[in-house]
Amino acid sequence: MYCSSRVSISALFFLALRGLTSPSSCNSICVALKQTLTREIVKLIEAGYTDFLSGMAEGADTWAAMVVLALKKENPALKLHCVLPCEGQADGWSASARELYHSILEQADEVVYVNREYSKGCMLERNRYLVDHAACLLAVYNGEWRGGTAMTVRYARKLNRTVHIIDPVSCAVM
Numbered sequence: 001m002y003c004s005s006r007v008s009i010s011a012l013f014f015l016a017l018r019g020l021t022s023p024s025s026c027n028s029i030c031v032a033l034k035q036t037l038t039r040e041i042v043k044l045i046e047a048g049y050t051d052f053l054s055g056m057a058e059g060a061d062t063w064a065a066m067v068v069l070a071l072k073k074e075n076p077a078l079k080l081h082c083v084l085p086c087e088g089q090a091d092g093w094s095a096s097a098r099e100l101y102h103s104i105l106e107q108a109d110e111v112v113y114v115n116r117e118y119s120k121g122c123m124l125e126r127n128r129y130l131v132d133h134a135a136c137l138l139a140v141y142n143g144e145w146r147g148g149t150a151m152t153v154r155y156a157r158k159l160n161r162t163v164h165i166i167d168p169v170s171c172a173v174m
Contacts, residue, residue, distance in 0.1 A: 012044055013053035013083075013130040015152055016060030016140035016168075029169065033060065033140065036171040038067050040138055040164060045071065045078065053081045053130050056089065056104065058097055060140040060168075065104050079109040083133075085126035086118045127152040136162040142169070 037060065041052075054065040065080055072078040082105055090101045105111050114129050115122045127148060131137065137156045141149050143165075156163050165174040 012136040013134040014064035085122040
């Protein structure tokens with residue numbers, strides 16, 4: 001499906017800065033980060049969020065999608081929407097990362113392609129779509145001013161979305 005206009009106050013989306021370890025090769029920091037993501041997602045479900053949007057980038061976006069799929073087994077009311085910048089997002093990834101990516105897409109309730117093909121601005125368009133279609137953002141973000149995550153956090157705040165930040169090093173939630 002390409003770009004819908006649906007907006008949901010029960011929707012939350014995930015965002016993470018680049019450079020986090022892929023799910024298959026994990027160290028103690030990413031183990032702690034996965035645990036923090038799980039705790040925060042459970043809290044947000046308890047607060048009434050049922051629809052989860054993931055941009056499906058490698059790292060925390062993918063981890064969050066995996067958490068939602070696991071929790072969905074106990075709570076079928078949960079929905080995972082994968083919002084992709086373009087059809088070939090995972091083309092340059094490792095074979096194991098592509099396999100995980102496609103497995104998650106197969107289990108998702110919806111897959112949205114913001115663009116058919118890659119373009120210079122497609123990642124930013126995907127991030128804006130996520131903000132425009134959700135009431136809340138759960139971001140793994142180190143506070144740097146530059147970059148796609150920074151721009152998306154600022155855009156979410158500009159639109160008065162609820163923003164939860166997880167520090168990627170300390171795993172503190174702000």
